[in-house]
Amino acid sequence: MNVVMQGISKAFGPVRVLEEVDFAIAGGEIHALMGENGAGKSTLMKILSGVYRSDGGAISIDGQPVQIRSTRQAEACGIAIIHQELNLIPQLSVMENLFLGREPARFGVIDHARMRREAAAQLAALGADNIDPEAEAGLLSIGQQQMVEIAKALAMDARLLIMDEPTAALTEREIDTLFGLMRSLKAQGVAIVYVSHRMEEIFRICDKISVLRDGRFVGERVIARTDFDEVVRMMVGREIGDRFPRRSAAPGAVRLQVKGLADEHHVRDISFEVRAGEVLGVAGLMGAGRSEILKTLFGLNRRCAGAVLLDGVALQLDSPGAAIAAGLAFVTEDRKSQGLVLGMSVRENATLVHLPQYARLGVVSDAAEQQAVAGLIEQLRIRTRDAELEVKSLSGGNQQKVVFAKWLAQPPKVLLLDEPTRGVDVGGKAEIYHIINQLAAAGVAIVMVSSELPEVMAMSNRILVIHEGRQTGLFEAASATQESIMAAATGTAHAA
């Protein structure tokens, strides 16, 4: 099926989100849609899938003009969207989810046998026959849940699949499975729109790429005939210099020593040192226990064994409060659920950690607080019209900078970063790398967990690799290769 969107415009109140955007995709094509946060990607896809109505422009399918006024109409046209936040009902079974809203029934009584049969057949057709149709959806892995969503879309005869950041929460292995499935759907003539920030994956799986910037269509390229640099230029409209800015300062004395750390789950025997001004990257597959190491260091998870020394002094680490007092800071993985209080202002979030610093006898001094926040906004180049704006109105990159601000109100000795650039666009990433480098230059010891290998390799001095809760490698970044890291991360090598 060939879908053509022409001259699509959309405004929300006075804000013009899309200005005469064109987008075309053919059956059997995987087409990446890229652009910085706020460029209009999701709005365009929401128009295509019937969530929003466009103010102007036309959509045609196989040459026939169509009106898509609701998600139901989009489904009838064969268009399905798989959101980043999966839409399964966790308490219902896989098959109940698959048939939600169109349960096979006789006189209102569900025909469970038929449902199970058809669900099994649909899952098998995707090569996902390891998923039990009667399993509770919420208990499946994220990758499996995604398979169920795809099965659900295909069961409604979708000929165009829109996938929004489908790999964000997947392990490497699950990504391979997903890409295999995408290739077979492509062979069956399904068109796939692939919305993602991950360049490496786009160049691996997509045929074409369309780029949006500030609500306008910048251009379309055939993947085989373009490169990273051109795409980045198209997205940000300027050279951003190095994707990964260099750091010049050499690391100083040992700051953080971790010896034989174990938690109450599956993290065992973790030992490493981080010097002042050094970035230690932590690589590994999803679920390997990387975040758990940070949580244990920060006093969130109970430490069962091992010692942690900061500047040679042993730390207790029994609560986040104690960790903060000792000079630790923790930029958490998921800024919406763990990093920010979304309903609060930029100011209130930025001072959440070190608020007592601006208070006397528990009473906050407005002047001291506002001054500190103004300084942080300046230092981190947070783009917000007003420190009193709710933090949720900011872009992903600026939200992430507010999370950093929270911890920098008082310079930490050790900074723990968990996926510091997840959901941040290219331009924002570069700025966050700059912040990391500045902090390193100021002598902060940094531990950075990241699932993006290029990021880990470019930003770290050394790389610790975790596999199933144990360390399987400790590399000098200069001599590490993607292959050696992946081998350690999958447990097929024993370098350390």
Add this chain to the structure above:
Amino acid sequence: MTPKQKATLQRLGPFIALVLVSVGLAVLSPDFLTVANLLNVMRQVSINALIAFGMTLVILLGGIDLSVGSILALSSVAIATLIQAGVDPLLATLLGVLGGGLMGLFNGLVISKGKVAPFIATLASMTILRGLALVVSGGSPITGFNSDLFSMLGGGYVAGLVPIPVVWMLIMFGLFAFLLKKTVFGRHVYATGGNEEAARLSGVKVDQVKLWVYTLSGAMSAMAGVVLTSRLNSAQPTAGSGYELDAIAAVVLGGTSLTGGRGWIFGTLMGALLIGVLNNGLNLLGVSSFYQQVIKGVVILLAVLIDRSGKK
């Protein structure tokens, strides 16, 4: 209108509603807009307002406290029993308020350390404490503990004009507004209610915040109990039942979100006054108490619906 102006107008919604209703009543009834009547309304409102101030903190945390009425009753009979036993009335009052705080602390412990949902935890303590109030009092009202000083606390007047409960209400309003707006504790209440996980990860001692908030709610309920007992010169083990709903209504009318993290004390005061003015006005107009309930319910529903539509 800029978004900021719109937000301000939104926040002033409860105040505007109060003014509109008051103007309407002033037109309809000549007795409404008199100093004596307005002070009377404020006096009637004070008990609900005191409870609702504490409830505001609880609801800001995303919690709920159903036990306020029972705490009121148990502290009331406890104070009466102490005074009858010859304890100094002021000391007895102090002990009663402290006891209310302890009852709240118990709620807080069950909720934060026991990880029980606030609705369930306070539903249980509501029943337990009501039962204890009946046990302590033997099931009948306690009277005959006349003490001029104690009677002043709820029944006296400042300068022969302003009822003392109104003074309590205004003092506590100021204290709570200051607490929420100006202190580290207040900020931590908003943060915990807005995103408990993020607050914990930011080093906020979330459990401690909860303990304090439920303790305050208990102490405020006991304080309302002092006012009530003093005014009636009798302590009733059945007093205060249903008060939790009036307090919740005042908080919600004031624009505080039941999901936590958003709200303010001024709104709660307006909400409590609105309920009080409605009660008073409808009485003056001779509307039957059956219809009064219907009207009150409709007003609450309307207020919340308007609040909702404004947020979209």
